[in-house]
Amino acid sequence: MHRKVIAPSVLAASLLLVIPASAASSVQGAPGIGDPYYPASGNSGYDVSHYDLRLQYQPKTDLLEGTATLLTTARQDLSRFNLDFGLKVSEIRVNGAKAKFATSGDHELEVTPAQPLKKDTPASVVVKYAGKPSEFKIDGWSAWQRTPDGGVAAQEPDSAVWWFPSNDHPLDKATFDISVNVPDGTQAISNGVLQSQSSRLGWTRYNWRSNKPQATYLATLAIGKFDVTTGTTASGLPIVNAYSKDLGDNAGAARASVERTGEVAEWLEGVFGPYPFNALGGYVPNVPSSFALETQTRPFYSPKQFANGANVSVVVHELAHQWYGDSVSVDGWKDIWINEGFARYSQWLWSEKEGEGTAQELADWTYGLRAADDPFWQVKPGDPGPDNQFHGAVYDRGAIALQALRNEIGDEKFFKILKGWPTERAYGNAKVGDFVRYAEKVSNKPLAQLFETWLYTPGKPAFAPPAATSKTARSPKAPAAKPVEPKSWKKIAETNTIHDH
Numbered sequence: 001m002h003r004k005v006i007a008p009s010v011l012a013a014s015l016l017l018v019i020p021a022s023a024a025s026s027v028q029g030a031p032g033i034g035d036p037y038y039p040a041s042g043n044s045g046y047d048v049s050h051y052d053l054r055l056q057y058q059p060k061t062d063l064l065e066g067t068a069t070l071l072t073t074a075r076q077d078l079s080r081f082n083l084d085f086g087l088k089v090s091e092i093r094v095n096g097a098k099a100k101f102a103t104s105g106d107h108e109l110e111v112t113p114a115q116p117l118k119k120d121t122p123a124s125v126v127v128k129y130a131g132k133p134s135e136f137k138i139d140g141w142s143a144w145q146r147t148p149d150g151g152v153a154a155q156e157p158d159s160a161v162w163w164f165p166s167n168d169h170p171l172d173k174a175t176f177d178i179s180v181n182v183p184d185g186t187q188a189i190s191n192g193v194l195q196s197q198s199s200r201l202g203w204t205r206y207n208w209r210s211n212k213p214q215a216t217y218l219a220t221l222a223i224g225k226f227d228v229t230t231g232t233t234a235s236g237l238p239i240v241n242a243y244s245k246d247l248g249d250n251a252g253a254a255r256a257s258v259e260r261t262g263e264v265a266e267w268l269e270g271v272f273g274p275y276p277f278n279a280l281g282g283y284v285p286n287v288p289s290s291f292a293l294e295t296q297t298r299p300f301y302s303p304k305q306f307a308n309g310a311n312v313s314v315v316v317h318e319l320a321h322q323w324y325g326d327s328v329s330v331d332g333w334k335d336i337w338i339n340e341g342f343a344r345y346s347q348w349l350w351s352e353k354e355g356e357g358t359a360q361e362l363a364d365w366t367y368g369l370r371a372a373d374d375p376f377w378q379v380k381p382g383d384p385g386p387d388n389q390f391h392g393a394v395y396d397r398g399a400i401a402l403q404a405l406r407n408e409i410g411d412e413k414f415f416k417i418l419k420g421w422p423t424e425r426a427y428g429n430a431k432v433g434d435f436v437r438y439a440e441k442v443s444n445k446p447l448a449q450l451f452e453t454w455l456y457t458p459g460k461p462a463f464a465p466p467a468a469t470s471k472t473a474r475s476p477k478a479p480a481a482k483p484v485e486p487k488s489w490k491k492i493a494e495t496n497t498i499h500d501h
C-alpha cells in the first residue's frame, strides 16, 4: 500500500528520450528497464543477483556512508550501464578496476567500466558513497523519512535511490546482505534474519540477510531506538518485531496488532500455501506518515494505522503481500492488481474467518457504496495508469473481481487457484494476463470475458449473485438487494488511509 513517488506526467515526457537497447555488439545500457508507467525506473542490459550493503548511519546528522557491492551479469556486451541512485558517489570499481561515472536525470548514475562488460559474464560493481538521504529530493520530495531518533526507507514504487545504488525495478530481484553500523543504543532494522550483531568503540553493527529474491522497493531500513520482540513460528521461522520507543498513545494498539503476525501468517499459509521467506515480523517507527508497506519479511506500519485501536486487518493485508507482491511480483507497474486486488481480498477472507462479514457481503457492500456515475468505476484495475496506480478501485473493484471469479468457478477451484499461484510463480514476476490464463487452466473454464469486464472495462459492471456452488455466500439476513454494513468494514476502510501522503 503506498503511494507513488514521482509525478508520472514528468516521466511520461521523458519516455521519448529512452534509448532502446539494441542488438549492436557493445552498447550503452538504457536508463530505464522499459516500464511505460515509470520510464526511468530500472536500467537495461544487466541483472543483479546480489546486493551487499555495508552502511554506517549517524542519527544526529542524517549522514549515511556506504559501500555497495553488486553482483551482476550483463545480458549483452556493455560499454556503459546505468544504476539508479541519488546520493553522492566517491568511487566506483567494476571487476576491481576504477570506472568512470557521471550523473544524469533525476537519479541516473552512468557507469563506464575500464573494460566493457561481456555478455553472460559475472561482474562485480563496488560503489562507495556518502550523503544525507533527507537532502536528496526528486520533485521537491524525499522518500526517506526522518524521525527524532533516526530515519526510515520504506516507499513504493521507489525508495532505493535514497539509500543504495540499484537496478530499481521489480523485474530485477536479488538477494540482500544489509550490514548497518549505528551508535550504541540505537537499532538498525532491515529485511530477513539478523545474522549477528556486535559492538565496538561506541558503535553497534547489525547484519541482516534476506536470502530469497527481493525487489529493490521491498528492501527496507529503519534506524532508531526500538523495543524489539522476538519469537518463532510453528514451522520454526524467526519473528522479529520492532516498535519505536516513542509511539505515545499508539504504542499499545500497534503491539496488539503486529504481535499477531505469526498467527496471521499461519492462517495465510492455509490459504496461500507455505510462507515463502526466511523470517517474519513488522516494525512501527515514529514517523508522521499514515501508510503501511509490505517490505519483504518485515512490513512497515505507520503509527497512525493504529490511532483508532488495534487493526489486525492491515497486518493481514501486508502479510498477504509476502505471497502476492513480494514472492510473485509485478512484471510492470501496470500489473499492480496482481498485488493489491489479492491483498485486499485477503482482508475480506480474514473477516469471513472471524465471522465479521463474508467476502460476498463485503463485495456487496463495496459494490453498493458507489453509484454507476461515480468516477471510481472509470479506473481500470488491470491497467489503471500511473496516476491511478494506487487508486481505491485497484483494491476494491479489484477484490470484487476476485469474488466474481469465486462465484463463477466455485470455492473448490477458487481456493485451489489462490494457493497454487504463489507456488507456480514463486520468486518471479507476473502480468495480469498470466493470472487470467492460470485461472482458466485450473478451472477449465473460459474466463477472459469476466476479467475483461472487471479489470479492463470502464463503468460499473453488473454483479451477479453467487452460484449455488459457493458455500460461504451471502448469509440469509443479508440479501443481495439490500446489503448491510459488515462488522469488519470500518477496520478495513481504515487501512485505506495508507494511500495518504
Ligand SMILES: [Zn+2]
Pocket: 001, 002, 317, 321, 339, 340, 343
Ligand atoms: Zn497493499
